[in-house]
Amino acid sequence: SWSAAIFAPLWMLLRGLWLALLIYIAAMAALRFGLKAVGIGDQISSLVFFAVHILIGFEADTIERWTLAR
Numbered sequence: 001s002w003s004a005a006i007f008a009p010l011w012m013l014l015r016g017l018w019l020a021l022l023i024y025i026a027a028m029a030a031l032r033f034g035l036k037a038v039g040i041g042d043q044i045s046s047l048v049f050f051a052v053h054i055l056i057g058f059e060a061d062t063i064e065r066w067t068l069a070r
Helices: 002-006 008-015 018-038 042-058 060-069
Strands: none
Touching: 002 008, 002 042, 002 060, 008 018, 008 042, 008 060, 018 042, 018 060, 042 060
């Protein structure tokens, strides 16, 4: 899903995937602090976040199915 890859938080919010959104926010914050603590630069951090968003795009159906099954 391209919309999930490009606008992940907004996509989750519009679909009503509150639990997935909370997990996304917590994971991205932890990832941000973890990369800063290790000393990773902004360019590599951007690539990591880009990769996470691509993964969310590929797994959008699974994320939605998992949240709705709960």
